[in-house]
Amino acid sequence: MRAFLPYLFILVCPVMMLFMMRGMHGHRSDNAHGQGAVDEHGTLRQGESLTSLTDERDRLEEQLAELDAEIDAKAARAEQSHGSAVQTEQLSR
Numbered sequence: 001m002r003a004f005l006p007y008l009f010i011l012v013c014p015v016m017m018l019f020m021m022r023g024m025h026g027h028r029s030d031n032a033h034g035q036g037a038v039d040e041h042g043t044l045r046q047g048e049s050l051t052s053l054t055d056e057r058d059r060l061e062e063q064l065a066e067l068d069a070e071i072d073a074k075a076a077r078a079e080q081s082h083g084s085a086v087q088t089e090q091l092s093r
Helices: 002-031 050-092
Strands: none
Touching: none
16 A cells, blocks of 8 residues: 555645646636726627727826826936036036
């Protein structure tokens, strides 16, 4: 009987892994049901319409434009600050 113990352990591991993976897959699909409009396969979830997705895309594009403007403004201020520092350094020489 002791000779079969290591083999039994080796066989139990994959079987347990299959059960755990199956259990995790079931919970993930239940929890992720209402979190997004598109599932992992790129298909629309039940109850979502194309217009709501278009509205969300438009909203995200507006946010992106605002962030781009903010980045440009900060870059311009940094460039202006760097230019002032260079002028001050040149004047101090």
